[in-house]
Amino acid sequence: MAATIAEKIFSMKCGSTVRAGDVVMAPVDAAMIHDITGPLAVRVFGEMGGEHVFDPERIIMLFDHQVPADSIPAAENHVFMRQFAEEQEIHNYDLLEGVCHQVVMEKGRAAPGEIIVGTDSHTCTYGAAGAFATGIGSTDMGFVLKFGALYFRVPESILIEVNGTFGRRVGPKDLILSLAGDIGADGATYMALEFAGRTMEKMNMAGRMTCANMVIEMGAKAGIVRPDAATWDYVAARRAIEPFDLAGDPDAAYRDRRHYDVTDLAPQVAVPHNVDNVVDVTKVAGTKVDQVFIGSCTNGRYEDLFEAAEVMGSADRFASGVRVIVIPASRTEYLKALRAGLIERFVEAGALVEAPCCGPCMGGAFGLLAPGEVSLSTSNRNFRGRQGSTQARVYLASPATAAASALYGEITDPREV
Amino acid sequence: MRVWKFGDDIDTDAIIPGRFLTIYDPAELAKHAFEGTRDEFAKGAWEGDVVVGGTNFGCGSSREHAPLALLGAGVRVVVAKSFARIFYRNAVNTGLLPLVCPEADAIKDGETVRVDLAGGYIEADGRRLPVEPVPGFMKEIVDSGGLVAYAKNLDEVKTCSTE
Numbered sequence: 342m343a344a345t346i347a348e349k350i351f352s353m354k355c356g357s358t359v360r361a362g363d364v365v366m367a368p369v370d371a372a373m374i375h376d377i378t379g380p381l382a383v384r385v386f387g388e389m390g391g392e393h394v395f396d397p398e399r400i401i402m403l404f405d406h407q408v409p410a411d412s413i414p415a416a417e418n419h420v421f422m423r424q425f426a427e428e429q430e431i432h433n434y435d436l437l438e439g440v441c442h443q444v445v446m447e448k449g450r451a452a453p454g455e456i457i458v459g460t461d462s463h464t465c466t467y468g469a470a471g472a473f474a475t476g477i478g479s480t481d482m483g484f485v486l487k488f489g490a491l492y493f494r495v496p497e498s499i500l501i502e503v504n505g506t507f508g509r510r511v512g513p514k515d516l517i518l519s520l521a522g523d524i525g526a527d528g529a530t531y532m533a534l535e536f537a538g539r540t541m542e543k544m545n546m547a548g549r550m551t552c553a554n555m556v557i558e559m560g561a562k563a564g565i566v567r568p569d570a571a572t573w574d575y576v577a578a579r580r581a582i583e584p585f586d587l588a589g590d591p592d593a594a595y596r597d598r599r600h601y602d603v604t605d606l607a608p609q610v611a612v613p614h615n616v617d618n619v620v621d622v623t624k625v626a627g628t629k630v631d632q633v634f635i636g637s638c639t640n641g642r643y644e645d646l647f648e649a650a651e652v653m654g655s656a657d658r659f660a661s662g663v664r665v666i667v668i669p670a671s672r673t674e675y676l677k678a679l680r681a682g683l684i685e686r687f688v689e690a691g692a693l694v695e696a697p698c699c700g701p702c703m704g705g706a707f708g709l710l711a712p713g714e715v716s717l718s719t720s721n722r723n724f725r726g727r728q729g730s731t732q733a734r735v736y737l738a739s740p741a742t743a744a745a746s747a748l749y750g751e752i753t754d755p756r757e758v
Numbered sequence: 759m760r761v762w763k764f765g766d767d768i769d770t771d772a773i774i775p776g777r778f779l780t781i782y783d784p785a786e787l788a789k790h791a792f793e794g795t796r797d798e799f800a801k802g803a804w805e806g807d808v809v810v811g812g813t814n815f816g817c818g819s820s821r822e823h824a825p826l827a828l829l830g831a832g833v834r835v836v837v838a839k840s841f842a843r844i845f846y847r848n849a850v851n852t853g854l855l856p857l858v859c860p861e862a863d864a865i866k867d868g869e870t871v872r873v874d875l876a877g878g879y880i881e882a883d884g885r886r887l888p889v890e891p892v893p894g895f896m897k898e899i900v901d902s903g904g905l906v907a908y909a910k911n912l913d914e915v916k917t918c919s920t921e
Contacts (some may be wrong), residue, residue: 355918364895368917377779381822384782389909407780414780462820462844478822478848480905487909490917492895526767527814531843560814562843615767704776724769724818727776731794 343590345498346565347533350454350473350587361497361594368490369399370472371450373459375441376404377703378479380418382460383425385483394429395489401450401459402426403434405441408698411706439671439697442466442638446550447673449579453568453587456493458485463638463721465561468553469546470576471568471587473533476557496562497596498533499524500589503540505604510652510755513548514640514719514739516540517555518609520601522619530560532596535589537567540603546575547644554639555721558616608755610717611737614725622742622754630736632664632716633747634728636695637702640719640740641670643677649744650683652755658690660750665692666708668700692747701728710735717746759808759835761882762799763867766812770845773816773824781823784830791827805832808873810865812838815856816845825854835873837862837880837889850896851905858890 342358351359354367374382379402386394394400402422410416419436426433438444442463445451453471458464460482467474477491485491503516520534534556541549549566556564566572573584589595608622635641635649646669659665667687669675675697678684684694701708702720709729710716716728716735723735738746741755748758772795774787781787792799809828815838816824825848828836836849837857849856857873857880865871865882872881879886892900902908 357918359918364893366915366917378821381782385906388906412780418780460820462818464820476820476844478820478844478851480822480851481847484905484909488912488915490915494893526817527840527842530814530840560817560842704771705779709777722769722771722818724771726794727771731772731775 343592345589345593370455371457373401377406378460381479382482386486391487397431404436408436443670466554468565469549496533500595500598503538505602510741513551515609517552524559526617527560534564547642613734628752631714634718636668637720639721645740646678649740652744659747665747667692668695764811769818770824774827784826787827788830803831810837813840817842825849853904861887
């Protein structure tokens with residue numbers, strides 16, 4: 342019987358055929374908790390009478406939202422979580438490794454066919470590894486910590502078939518922003534997006550992560566990129582695993598099939614204050630910016646930093662009056678960028694390079710905006726108040742557009758640099 | 759029940775900004791609910807008020823601080839034309855009742871409404887606006903008094919797994 346990838350994953354886990362709309366209590370392969378939503382999950386676990394977590398080896402703990410601790414309550418949260426990790430014998434990456442979603446991927450904690458939950462809405466990132474991964478709240482996580490399972494409604498899927506070759510300085514972030522604009526902020530609510538097509542096959546894992554990361558901005562529960570050789574190579578380099586076929590069937594009951602061609606796609610920008618408020622960069626070029634943020638779970642990988650540096654070319658300074666904040670998504674990505682000389686270039690050009698963490702995207706730790714200020718950010722949300730004052734304006738774009746804008750102090754088409 | 763009316767795409771950053779996420783106490787969170795978005799809410803909301811939104815209410819972050827902030831303000835029911843998935847589940851789990859009301863646009867800010875769950879409607883200005891029933895498995899959790907109460911009575915769960 343034909344099935345989507347989401348249906349196949351739940352059927353494999355359940356040992357029986359399940360289809361979209363079915364509600365199942367499914368076992369989870371991994372559960373991720375961090376410093377902001379983790380403490381509440383741990384408290385709920387206790388309130389539920391939890392004594393021992395279902396399996397310490399399947400729990401991923403780390404701190405990334407407020408690191409190093411930016412306040413005494415943040416430091417207390419870290420202590421609380423460390424104590425829990427020690428009591429329960431959970432491996433805690435603590436604040437050493439970077440942003441949760443990057444760390445889960447690069448440590449090989451996500452693989453095709455797995456069900457993974459995390460107390461963070463961008464947990465859907467692991468769909469880049471072919472996993473069914475979704476963000477949950479702390480109370481659901483308390484339940485998962487105790488039982489290792491959770492209720493899921495098997496989602497309907499939208500097939501996203503992407504073909505064509507990206508133009509110069511156009512890439513995965515522009516694709517996913519254009520999808521958000523097309524599908525809308527709630528156009529995929531409760532659904533899974535299944536990515537396929539030649540453009541996805543040619544896309545590297547960093548780009549696939551950028552795409553899967555932002556499906557939540559369309560309301561989706563998961564975004565799964567069809568696993569292929571690139572997926573299996575990535576995962577197999579990190580843990581022992583045997584590849585198997587996992588693709589949606591051509592005659593599966595997709596809710597919708599959407600076809601996109603990226604050949605003529607222009608760099609995209611999400612303008613304040615919604616992620617689906619997306620325009621070609623040319624429509625907003627010339628908008629003055631006070632801050633440029635290059636980083637986050639969406640675009641803080643080596644490939645993103647390389648893309649930014651490539652746009653900088655031989656330029657030796659960012660525009661005066663612009664604060665440029667660069668935050669690699671993990672220690673590993675930081676080292677790659679450092680060894681390639683990218684960090685030195687950013688610092689010389691006037692950027693503040695921070696240690697791996699969520700940074701301004703968290704809207705509480707640092708890099709906040711004053712009323713009236715404008716930020717161009719490679720992160721995933723431009724909600725009013727997301728990066729500080731509700732009177733500030735946040736634009737979202739690719740690392741290439743961010744670098745071009747940092748050079749000129751205004752939103753700039755990277756193809757023109 | 760007095761109505762606090764909001765528009766479409768009310769995100770969790772609007773409900774409770776990121777800088778307050780080290781707070782977990784609902785009453786303390788409530789002091790910052792809708793801060794910068796609608797400042798009079800935290801000062802003026804009281805027990806039994808109802809928040810009404812448009813489409814995609816609660817989009818964005820998985821932060822459970824959002825339903826907790828509303829609960830702390832005394833809100834027990836949120837009505838919207840549609841909800842974002844994670845918020846909907848978090849609301850049910852924490853005991854905040856999310857009601858999908860396709861005609862929520864007809865409800866006005868500041869008016870008094872009456873929710874009749876058994877009858878499946880909200881009465882606003884003499885009109886009965888139908889609300890969709892809470893889905894089966896979520897109803898079980900609501901009826902138990904939230905997921906914590908539901909889970910307390912369970913020693914183990916039966917998964918569909920063959921493992």
